[in-house]
Structures are given as C-alpha cells and as structure tokens.
Amino acid sequence: MNSRNAKVRAQFSQNGAMASTLRLRPDLNRAAARGTATPVAAGPAASPDAGSSGSAKWALGGIIGGSAAAGVLAAGSSALALYFARRVITPAKFRDADQEILAVIRDGRALQVILAATPEATVDGVYGFFFDGGRGHARIGRILSYSPAERTVLREVESVYSGDLATARRGWWSGAAYPDPAALGLPVEDVLIDVDGGTAPAWLVRAVPGSEETAPDVWAIMVHGRGASRQEGLRAVRTARELGMSSLLISYRNDGLAPSASDGRYGLGSTEWRDVEAAIEYALQQGAREVVLFGWSMGGAICLQTADLSRHRQVIRAMVLDAPVINWVNVLAHHAELNRIPSAVGRYGQLMLSHPLGRRLTGLAAPVDLKAMDWVSRAVELRTPTLIVHSVDDEYVPYEPSAELAEKNPEMVTFEPFDTARHTKEWNVDPERWERQVTAWIRLQLAPRTNPGDQEPAAGDSAPS
Numbered sequence: 001m002n003s004r005n006a007k008v009r010a011q012f013s014q015n016g017a018m019a020s021t022l023r024l025r026p027d028l029n030r031a032a033a034r035g036t037a038t039p040v041a042a043g044p045a046a047s048p049d050a051g052s053s054g055s056a057k058w059a060l061g062g063i064i065g066g067s068a069a070a071g072v073l074a075a076g077s078s079a080l081a082l083y084f085a086r087r088v089i090t091p092a093k094f095r096d097a098d099q100e101i102l103a104v105i106r107d108g109r110a111l112q113v114i115l116a117a118t119p120e121a122t123v124d125g126v127y128g129f130f131f132d133g134g135r136g137h138a139r140i141g142r143i144l145s146y147s148p149a150e151r152t153v154l155r156e157v158e159s160v161y162s163g164d165l166a167t168a169r170r171g172w173w174s175g176a177a178y179p180d181p182a183a184l185g186l187p188v189e190d191v192l193i194d195v196d197g198g199t200a201p202a203w204l205v206r207a208v209p210g211s212e213e214t215a216p217d218v219w220a221i222m223v224h225g226r227g228a229s230r231q232e233g234l235r236a237v238r239t240a241r242e243l244g245m246s247s248l249l250i251s252y253r254n255d256g257l258a259p260s261a262s263d264g265r266y267g268l269g270s271t272e273w274r275d276v277e278a279a280i281e282y283a284l285q286q287g288a289r290e291v292v293l294f295g296w297s298m299g300g301a302i303c304l305q306t307a308d309l310s311r312h313r314q315v316i317r318a319m320v321l322d323a324p325v326i327n328w329v330n331v332l333a334h335h336a337e338l339n340r341i342p343s344a345v346g347r348y349g350q351l352m353l354s355h356p357l358g359r360r361l362t363g364l365a366a367p368v369d370l371k372a373m374d375w376v377s378r379a380v381e382l383r384t385p386t387l388i389v390h391s392v393d394d395e396y397v398p399y400e401p402s403a404e405l406a407e408k409n410p411e412m413v414t415f416e417p418f419d420t421a422r423h424t425k426e427w428n429v430d431p432e433r434w435e436r437q438v439t440a441w442i443r444l445q446l447a448p449r450t451n452p453g454d455q456e457p458a459a460g461d462s463a464p465s
Contacts, residue, residue: 081348084341085362088332089265089353091254092227095134097170102152104166111157112144113165119395120173121153122146123420125429128178128231131171136163139177159183175296175425176231181205181249184234186241193250195278200258202279203230203249205237215244215446218317219288221279222249225297225424226266229255235427236294236320239435243442245292250279252302263365268328269301270368276302277310290317292442296424297397300324300388304375307384318385318445320438323394323424326401327374334398376401379408386413387441389434391421414441 100116115121122143129138141156157165161179181188181203189206192199207216220240222233230249240247251257252275254266261271280291293316295303300321307316325331329350336346352358353368375382388406390399399417406415416437418426427434 077342077345077348080341081345082352082361084336084339084346084349085352085358088335088349089268089362089364089368091256091264091266095130095172095227097131097172099129099171099173101131101165101168101170104157104168105154106166111160111165113140113155113157115153115155117146117148117151117153120422121155123422123425123429125421125425126158126177126431127425127428128174128176129171130174131165131168132163136165136168136171137161137179138163138165174228174231175428176228176234177428178234179231181234181237184237186237191248191282193275193278193282195253195258195275197253197259197262200251200253200275200278201230202251202282203247205241205247205249207244207246208241217287217289218245218446219283219286219291220245220247221276221283221291221293222247223252223276223293223295223299223302224249224255225295225299228296228299229257232296232299232424233294235431235434236438239438239442240292240294243439243446246283246288248279248283250275252276261365263363265362265364266298267364267366268368268370269298269305269325269373271366272298272302273305273309276306277312280306280310280312280315284312284315288315290315292317292445293319294322295319295324296322298325300326301328301373304382305373307382313384316384318387318442320387320389320442321402322389322426323391323397323399324388324402325373325397326388326405327376328368328370329374330376330401331397332370376404376408379405379413382409382412384412385445387416387438388413389416389418389426389437391418391423391426391429393419393421394423396423 099118099121101113102116103114105112105114120127124143126142127140129140130136131138138160139158141158143153143155145154147153161183178184186205189204191202191204193202220236222230222236224230224232230251233247233249237247237249252272253259253261254264254272258275261267266272276293283291293303293306295301301324303319303321304324304326307313307319310316332350333343333346336343336349341349350370352362353364354370356367359365359367371377382405388402390397390402392399403415403417406413418429418433421429
C-alpha cells in the first residue's frame with residue numbers, strides 16, 4: 001500500500017495539479033499498465049467470499065483515495081483558473097494603496113515627501129500620486145535623496161491638486177501626472193460622444209488657431225489603458241498641439257465614466273474598439289479628415305483592433321502605442337507566472353476566456369478571441385504606420401512582442417525602447433525624449449503623400465526601421 005500511495009503522490013507532484021483538470025476522468029488503462037490502479041465496476045466492494053484478498057481491499061482503497069485526491073486537485077485547479085480569468089476581465093472597484101508615506105516636509109513654499117523605498121518610488125521622473133482612496137492627487141517630482149540603508153527616498157512635491165497630502169499615510173503611483181487639461185494651462189471643452197448604451201464623456205483640446213503646422217484637419221484620439229482614465233492621455237496633448245492637432249481624450253465602456261458594457265466585463269480590446277470608432281466618427285463630424293490614435297497598455301490593443309475592424313480605418317493616418325498589449329496570450333502567461341499560477345492552469349484560464357462554453361463561468365457576453373489579437377502572428381496584416389514606445393523593464397506587459405512585431409513588419413512599425421520606465425511611464429521618466437521622438441515620427445507620417453488619393457502610405461512615408 002505504501003509503495004502504491006508513494007507512486008500516486010509522486011505522479012501528482014511531477015505533473016502538477018492541472019494534470020487532473022485536463023483529464024477529468026482517470027485513464028484507468030494507463031494506470032493499470034503502471035500497476036497503480038485496476039478498473040473496478042460500479043457497485044458495492046466485492047466480499048472475501050468473491051475471492052477478494054486483503055491486499056486487494058487495500059488496492060481498492062488506494063484507488064478510491066487517489067480518485068478523490070484527483071477530484072480535489074481538479075476542482076482546485078479549475079477554481080484557480082476561473083479566478084485568474086475573472087480577474088483579467090473584471091474592472092477593479094478599488095486600487096491597492098501599496099506606497100507608504102513616511103513624512104511630509106514643508107520648507108517655506110516648497111513641499112517634500114519621504115516615502116518608503118519601492119521599485120517605483122526610486123525611479124527618477126515626474127509622476128502622479130493618488131491617495132485617500134483616489135480623492136487626493138499630487139504631482140511628485142525629482143528624487144532629492146535616497147537612503148538604501150534606511151530604505152527611504154525623499155522627493156519633491158511639485159503640486160497637490162486635491163486632498164491633504166500631509167495627513168495621507170498610503171497611496172499609489174500613476175503615470176497620470178496631471179488631473180485635467182487645465183492643469184497643463186490648456187483650454188478644454190467637455191464633450192459627449194454617442195456610444196452603445198448612452199454617451200461617453202471626453203475632453204476636447206483644440207489645436208492652436210492659425211497654427212503653422214500642416215495638420216489642422218488631423219485629430220489625435222487618446223485611448224487610456226485598463227484600470228486607468230482619460231487622464232493618462234494628457235501626457236501626449238502638448239505634443240499633439242505642437243503638431244497642430246486637436247486632441248480628443250476619450251472614455252470607454254467599463255472605465256467608470258462611459259456607460260458599462262451589458263456584461264460589465266472588459267473585452268481586452270475586442271469590444272472597446274467600438275467606442276474608439278465612435279470617437280473617430282465624432283471627430284469627422286467636427287471637421288477632422290484623418291486621425292492619429294494614441295494608446296497606452298490595453299489602449300494599444302484597442303487601437304490595433306480599431307485599425308483592423310473599424311469602418312473608419314482608412315482615416316487612421318498613424319498610431320502611437322505606449323507599452324501596448326501586442327499579444328494577450330503572452331501577457332496572460334506572464335501574469336500567471338508572476339502570481340505563481342502553474343502554466344497549465346493559466347492556459348486553462350485563457351481557454352475559459354476564449355471558448356463559448358466559458359461564458360457562463362466568466363460572465364462574458366461573448367468569448368474573447370485572443371488569437372485575433374495576437375499581432376505578432378498577424379504582423380504582416382498591420383497596414384497602419386505605427387510607433388511603439390516600450391520600456392524593456394516593463395513589469396506588467398513584456399516588451400518582447402512589441403520588438404518582435406517591429407522586426408516582422410519594419411515597413412509599418414517603428415520600435416523605440418526605453419529602460420527603467422516600467423509600465424507606461426516612458427514619458428514620466430524622460431518627457432523630453434518621449435516628446436522629441438514622437439514629434440519627429442508623427443511629422444514624418446503627416447508629410448504630404450506622393451499620391452494623396454491613396455490611403456496606403458507611399459514607400460517614402462513608411463516608418464523608418
């Protein structure tokens with residue numbers, strides 16, 4: 001008995017819990033060949049009068065115990081896979097305040113903050129910092145001092161837009177350094193865009209009247225990422241304005257501003273692109289002839305789907321994608337690994353998202369076609385000039401698919417790697433570099449085409465490799 005049970009335990013240890021999930025019913029033929037199990041007919045256990053020996057009873061008990069263990073492991077793996085899948089597509093109601101504030105120091109008019117040293121707090125640059133459940137918002141600037149021994153960092157506080165930072169004890173970092181266009185000194189109009197289920201609020205920052213730039217009829221549409229807001233796109237507004245473009249910073253389904261989807265779930269780009277299409281239609285009605293899409297993180301995936309599926313895709317002149325999701329399978333596998341979820345369980349979670357039968361479990365109105373959003377595999381199908389800005393130390397969306405897409409389609413895709421910027425904070429780490437590179441690239445894309453009637457870019461207008 002001990003040897004048999006040891007073999008069963010060793011087999012589960014080697015294969016992991018997911019093995020039982022993929023095979024919900026035990027393979028008795030294979031088990032019999034290993035000498036660890038014997039097919040048993042349904043019904044009461046055989047009595048000794050039927051020729052059953054004491055060892056046979058123990059063998060039968062081992063089979064029943066092993067089957068029960070397999071069932072428990074299968075149920076546990078399925079539950080973990082479902083939890084993982086739901087976490088991906090369900091909008092979070094609360095943010096984790098994972099940054100500790102140790103002290104706030106006032107020196108005359110200057111304000112400084114001492115923070116616990118974290119991977120984000122120790123990267124120089126300018127950032128947004130939210131506290132008091134998101135009701136407080138400050139702009140945190142350069143590092144003044146850093147003590148690895150004490151694990152503390154002193155930083156400059158450039159501005160407090162709302163809330164009382166002096167009484168705050170915890171908060172979280174954000175790439176959204178500014179709360180609204182007014183904080184940038186820019187005039188703004190609050191507009192509403194007709195979308196499925198109602199109207200979605202947006203900010204409209206119009207181009208400077210009489211600008212000498214060549215793009216007054218080209219609008220920039222800013223698409224924020226998962227769990228973020230239209231504030232994320234404010235980092236690109238000055239660049240767009242300098243290029244003579246009006247900027248439309250949109251909201252979309254399930255982001256807390258726009259109407260929620262009927263199922264209350266993210267489509268990871270497979271549904272949200274329709275709200276970007278609605279924004280393009282609004283821009284065209286307001287006099288735009290073409291648009292440049294800007295997308296951050298999942299917003300990048302949304303932009304790619306828009307360029308692929310929208311009836312207005314021919315007016316998308318170019319795309320600027322910051323730390324975009326190029327391949328959701330890669331991102332989901334990465335997060336499974338980060339959360340120490342067995343790879344097989346992670347793949348099962350992906351199956352729940354993409355298979356029609358998974359809808360009852362995940363709550364999705366329709367399955368998410370992850371393969372259709374794998375732009376590494378579909379690289380040659382991307383025909384919109386695209387600039388990808390991505391930090392090689394991105395802890396949330398791995399940069400490798402971005403680099404691979406550019407390598408497979410150098411005619412259309414330009415890849416600009418950053419470092420130390422983590423996820424979607426390339427502008428925050430080095431605003432001058434980000435704005436310089438994006439401005440130069442967009443100018444190239446907005447240059448007059450050889451054949452104005454051809455919506456495909458001429459050879460001389462393709463993105464440099």
